[in-house]
Amino acid sequence: MLTFNLNPDLSVPLYSQLYSAIRNALERGEITAGERLPSKRELASHLKISVVTVENAYSQLCAEGYIHSKPGSGFYAEKVQSRLSSENVTPPCIDDEPAGESYRYDFGTNRADTDFFPFSSWAKLSREVLSSQSEELLNSCSPFGTRELREQIAAYLKSFRGMNVHPNQIVVGAGSEYLTGLIIQLLGRETVYGIENPGYSKIQRIFDRNCGGIVPIPMDENGADISRVFSEADVFHITPSHHFPLGTVMPVSRRQEILGMVYSEKNKYIIEDDYDSEFRFSGRPVPTMQSMDTGGRVIYINTFTKTLAPSMRISYMVLPPQLVGEYRRKLGFYACTVPVFEQFTLAEFIRQGFFDRHISRMKKLYRRKRDAFLSIAENWKSADISGEDSGLHFLIHIKNGMGEQQLVKTAQEQGIRLHGLSEYYWADRNSAPDSHIVIGYSGMTENEIKEGAELAGKVWHL
């Protein structure tokens, strides 16, 4: 008869101890396949435990397939291989991701200033949303996002961007990267995409991983020059409001030309990425292509990650009315990826005017930061600045005879991080104009920016 040491003083229940003991005996081959186990009553009296305890252990072993019962006959062992018991194995050791280097002056472009985030307003609204304890907060919302948030986004787009958008055209999702993935699924995975070159490297990588092919769109002084690759791609991802990293704003004639080309063929589309249009420092915001599009060929995409905080993964896209039905049919089964709590909080944040006020404050803050750099750079003799009217970065052409690599390296040696323009060319890198540096200033204080700029001016002998 099977004999095991069971200890009623342990925190592990007796049935569970018995289960483990029998399982181990099976795995060690002490009980062999086909062998009949003692009846529940026999084993209980042998081990001086209750029949219920044995019953629980046996039924767990049955559930996991270690033994099976034959009605009227008893319990029989299954064939099992021995295995490492995971319970006493130490977890694998996996190194942390290597941390990025840290610089005294970081003119990298990927940072945001979060000091001005209106924490107390956000916290107050969150509290109000949570204290409503409404059932709506717990159940899943429409795959497009909550009605409340989509209405607020539509109202915001109307007053801020002059766009006439129905809330049913809007899809809310956890970041532009995620929404881009949905667009690829919507338009078909064999579709070929034109991507701006130079451009934001993540965009290129997302398309490269997921679509039928990518084609670089060359840039000129009017922005993306789609005419040169029009026949090679089906859909064009562009940033007409403010190109990254060149800073180009696409003039209306180019926008009209592109729409005209797209209308001339079936099934060609534009993805208009309006990612930092909120931060235009002079005049009114430039109108979107979405608002010029009478043919239903522009998918507009924007994010709250840049305007609120990088930790907040809320983006949205505006589908042309013509694609809404197809989206519902093809992708309507995907649940919305943004927590409903956050959507309600953000909707109130916009509705009560906090978002507008936050953008105005950030615009002033970022303009001061930009001006801090410019106040130093205006004394530089051989440097041309461009693209400084909007967005959170601009371009400097340094004409001191140094090449891009040398500019970046000499700055780096002094603790200044900055990127050369050629780093943003994902194709045809040699075509990048030499000696151009991309300056992002959003992540530093005004003083740090001035110090960093002064130091760069010294290093580069400007």
Place this chain on the structure above:
Amino acid sequence: MLTFNLNPDLSVPLYSQLYSAIRNALERGEITAGERLPSKRELASHLKISVVTVENAYSQLCAEGYIHSKPGSGFYAEKVQSRLSSENVTPPCIDDEPAGESYRYDFGTNRADTDFFPFSSWAKLSREVLSSQSEELLNSCSPFGTRELREQIAAYLKSFRGMNVHPNQIVVGAGSEYLTGLIIQLLGRETVYGIENPGYSKIQRIFDRNCGGIVPIPMDENGADISRVFSEADVFHITPSHHFPLGTVMPVSRRQEILGMVYSEKNKYIIEDDYDSEFRFSGRPVPTMQSMDTGGRVIYINTFTKTLAPSMRISYMVLPPQLVGEYRRKLGFYACTVPVFEQFTLAEFIRQGFFDRHISRMKKLYRRKRDAFLSIAENWKSADISGEDSGLHFLIHIKNGMGEQQLVKTAQEQGIRLHGLSEYYWADRNSAPDSHIVIGYSGMTENEIKEGAELAGKVWHL
């Protein structure tokens, strides 16, 4: 000279009125391409407005490409086509999504009981997290998720599922659907996936949209029978803890057999979807395949959507240590899709024991609901119930001579919604055994369940 009616009493600034007036004149062809505009000074004195106002209007028109300046010569009109001004267009009207039908008794399987969600604990923790106002809350976290949440998940998996997992193996994401998309990108988009048939229809649709091909895995009394399609697919998505909708628990011998097969070839993997393993009503939880996997071939995936609330889009996967490096290289550029606020709140929710207690309460609640149905069904003469030991659904084989369609339809006529088993076959639908009904009971109260079950028994003459 250009003459416009500008009104200083309007809320629209004068420069903006002038900008619109000139733009309209260009679009209507009243100013033609190449025409020289009046100088700023001339126009200002003609319209009796300040030079700065004209300057602002001109520079906005330049930025948008309606006009351009020639240094020393003045401003010239660009060629533009007329366009509909979007500002006065009414937004397109798009119908709402058609709402699903509503039933008096809904035994659909896709609902959750949110009445027991511990709102006040969650709200309290959220408040604490927000009031820390830590900078960490605003900056983006690791692409894998916050360290805090991954540590809590690892600790939970150790104590609840006996799994030894390093936090660096865990990837947090906005829902299992999203994570499944990442797995497809990780393993390559040409990879062919085996998907359980019958199974959860969303899973099949996600793979179908995104991967190189799908192959149905037939099911037998031991769960997924991979041996029959092993050569046709590279990766197998299975639910060994509790199959949906059959309710099968895969015995250990089958698990070992599958691991053995997968180890015998390079680059074959298992995706173990453990989606409702928390709700096992008798005995201990069945061990996971992940914990039996010594070869690094099991990707484990689970979600908090089922255990907390459908509105909360937090899921996670556990990569085999062997795939962590590749994941970082290939997909490490994707930002984590779950807001950092939510991740901190959930980490505290687990750490302080709220999650454990919530699961225990829900398990009791769901068991009572299940028992409510069973208390009625035990009096039915010609009905076999299976798969009722875990998860939030079970299967009934009704042997009253009615076919599946007739069972569903007669119930529907009385306001009872339930699904026939064949609805979950996405391939080879005719192979579904007839007269099987899937019962989900999570979304109704005990009384409703009893009433619904009684009514069904009457309708079906049981």
